[in-house]
Amino acid sequence: MSRTLTKTVTSVVAALLGLVALSACGPATSSTTGSASPDGQGEDALPRVCQEDNSLECLRLDSGQWIAMVGEPGPDGLVVLDAGGPGATGRESLALRAALPASLSERAAVVLLEPWTYDPWSTRCRPELAELSLGSRTDLPVQCPDIVSKLEAAGRGQLAQNIEKAVGQPISAVVAFSFGAPRTLPLWAGLRSDDTLIVMAPAPSPGTSSADVVTARSRSVTKLVTQVREEECTPADDCPSVNDFLAEVAGEGNFRKSKVTLGQVRLFLLAATVDPAKYTPVITELLKDGALKTESTIERTALSFARVIDDGPALPSNVGFRSEMCQAYGEIDGLAEGDAIARSFADQLGPCTGTQFWDDNLPESIEAQACLIVNEEDLVASPDLIDDYRKAFGPDRLRTVNAPAHELPLGALKALTFTDGGSCR
Numbered sequence: 001m002s003r004t005l006t007k008t009v010t011s012v013v014a015a016l017l018g019l020v021a022l023s024a025c026g027p028a029t030s031s032t033t034g035s036a037s038p039d040g041q042g043e044d045a046l047p048r049v050c051q052e053d054n055s056l057e058c059l060r061l062d063s064g065q066w067i068a069m070v071g072e073p074g075p076d077g078l079v080v081l082d083a084g085g086p087g088a089t090g091r092e093s094l095a096l097r098a099a100l101p102a103s104l105s106e107r108a109a110v111v112l113l114e115p116w117t118y119d120p121w122s123t124r125c126r127p128e129l130a131e132l133s134l135g136s137r138t139d140l141p142v143q144c145p146d147i148v149s150k151l152e153a154a155g156r157g158q159l160a161q162n163i164e165k166a167v168g169q170p171i172s173a174v175v176a177f178s179f180g181a182p183r184t185l186p187l188w189a190g191l192r193s194d195d196t197l198i199v200m201a202p203a204p205s206p207g208t209s210s211a212d213v214v215t216a217r218s219r220s221v222t223k224l225v226t227q228v229r230e231e232e233c234t235p236a237d238d239c240p241s242v243n244d245f246l247a248e249v250a251g252e253g254n255f256r257k258s259k260v261t262l263g264q265v266r267l268f269l270l271a272a273t274v275d276p277a278k279y280t281p282v283i284t285e286l287l288k289d290g291a292l293k294t295e296s297t298i299e300r301t302a303l304s305f306a307r308v309i310d311d312g313p314a315l316p317s318n319v320g321f322r323s324e325m326c327q328a329y330g331e332i333d334g335l336a337e338g339d340a341i342a343r344s345f346a347d348q349l350g351p352c353t354g355t356q357f358w359d360d361n362l363p364e365s366i367e368a369q370a371c372l373i374v375n376e377e378d379l380v381a382s383p384d385l386i387d388d389y390r391k392a393f394g395p396d397r398l399r400t401v402n403a404p405a406h407e408l409p410l411g412a413l414k415a416l417t418f419t420d421g422g423s424c425r
Contacts, residue, residue, distance in 0.1 A: 047118040049090045056094075058113075061162040066118055069167065070094060071108035077172030077195075078163070079107045080187060082180030083408070084203070086324035087307060087317035089117055096175060099408065101416045104173050104196065110163060112183065116320030156358065160190045172196065177408055178381055179203040181389070182328050185360040191368035198416065198424075200373040200409055201381040202389050203328075206358040210329040210349065211336075212385060218342035220273045220379035222246065225283060227276070232284040239287040250340030255286070260298045266344040267302035273379035275405045306348055326352035362392045371416060371424030373399045373409050380406035396423035 047066050050058035057069045068090055069078075079100070083092040093111040164170050173196040176184045181202035191197055204213055226242050233239035240248065249255065249265045265286065272279035279301070282294045303309065307318035331352040335342055372393040374383055390398060401409045418424055 045118065047090065047113045049094075049113065049117065059166045061166050063158065063162055065115065065162070066113045067163060067166065068094065068111045068113055069108055070097060071106075073108040073167055073169040074106075076107050077170045078110050078167060079104050079173040079175060079196075080110050080112070080163070080171055080184060082112060082174075082176045082184050084176075084178030084180045085114060085183075085320070086179055087116070087321035088114060089317075090114070093180070096177070096408070099410050099413050100175065101414060103417075104175070107173065108167070108169070110167065110171075112159075114320045114324070116316050116323070156186050156360075159186045174198070175200075175413075177201060178406070179324070179328075182206050182358065182360070183324070185358075185362070188366065188368075189363055191366070193367050193369070193422070195368040196418070197366060197368045197370040198373070198413065199371070199389065199393075200413065201375050201378050201406060202372070202386055203381050204385040205362050205388055206328045206360050208329055208385060209334070210325070210332045210346070211334045211342075213325075213329050214332065214342045214345040214349075215336065215339065216382040216385055217270060217273065217345050217380070218339050220382065221269045221341045224273055224276050224379060225269070225287075228280050228283045229287055232280065233287055237288050245287060246341070250338075258292055258295050260295050260302075263344065264298055264302040266341055267305045267348075268298045269341065270345055271301045271305035273406070275407070276379065277404055322349055325349050327356065327358050330357060362388050364392065365394075366392055366397070369418045369422035369424070370397045371399060371418070372397055373401060373412055375401050375403050375406070375409065377402050377404055378406050396421070399424060 046058055047068070050056050050066075050068055055070065059067050059069065061067065079097075081093045081096045083096050085092075090111050090113045094109070097105070097109045160171055171187060171190065172194075174184050174187050174191065175196075175198045177200045181199050182205055185206065188197060222242065225245060229239055229242055229245075239245075249262050249269070251262050253262060254260065255262050255265050268279075268282070272283060279297075282297055285292075285294050307315045307321060309315065326349065332346045332349060335346055370393055372389055374386065374390075375381070376383055399412060401412055403409065416424055
């Protein structure tokens, strides 16, 4: 695989987890289904990714949801790609096509577009987005996430049928990374024995407790800080213990003599779990010197993780993130007192009042040829929360990798093959 593709897809994963702020792009003309309007608004306006790329065919399903398709449908059927999120534009999933194994790479690919990427709901949400601020517990009115969740819930039960009706071809493969696993779950049951299911570094399945999700991420921060301290701090550096450091960042106000706030430091540490190697120098300075040289990096990363611009307004992807996290995992309940890192993550989720929850269950067994690729070192998609995936796939359909970041296992995906019995290697 070329260095360009690897860099592109890896940067995509960072964007999905909130490390890269989404930028507003101007509308473009398109020949796909639907129409572009000057400000991207209106019932029939194309999703922005479709306005920007006229090589895509964008189709509106009977449920009102949109999909984007690349390639010509053929007798081998469709492959559904989902590179995760939530809060992703669809470009990330489209980039997956170039990394597919040879058996899937020539098929037409379909991407489910998150509802926040198309209108008209976003116009009504703008005043609410403007009220959000970095690192604060927000009482975001439920109208915006609720609009999104109702649209997704309306089509979730008939998702496979709606896609196949719109395109005129059956779904023959699903390839999902991270949050793409719970989002595509309704499609799995319809896959036949000669179809393909590839799931990589899955996010916890729907119904997992939100408290478990955010607490697992807090444990990952502790693990990361511990690793950095062991590798980078010497006795001469006089670094605080991990417990003392985490107690220090749990407070309010600014961090030591720097201009960054402790809330920003907590959000930065959460974001750093996506790509630990990239942010190890910053964590090292936090432990040693108090962030005096890395303030701008901490500030930018915290803003991107929280999906806000400066102290507001929030980016539209913020609503997409909140909505789908609520739909999958529900209201935060039972969070341990005193875990400031977990609370900072929980504050990015907001209330789930009015959300229509996903009630999908993982199948007891999977008929398709299938592969579950688990990164044992993943600090974002915790291997501790996916026992149900392991059970559903079984040991013959499990592959493990060891990578220092929450990233697409590009090499394992490209080289993936299946035995006659449907297991992967």
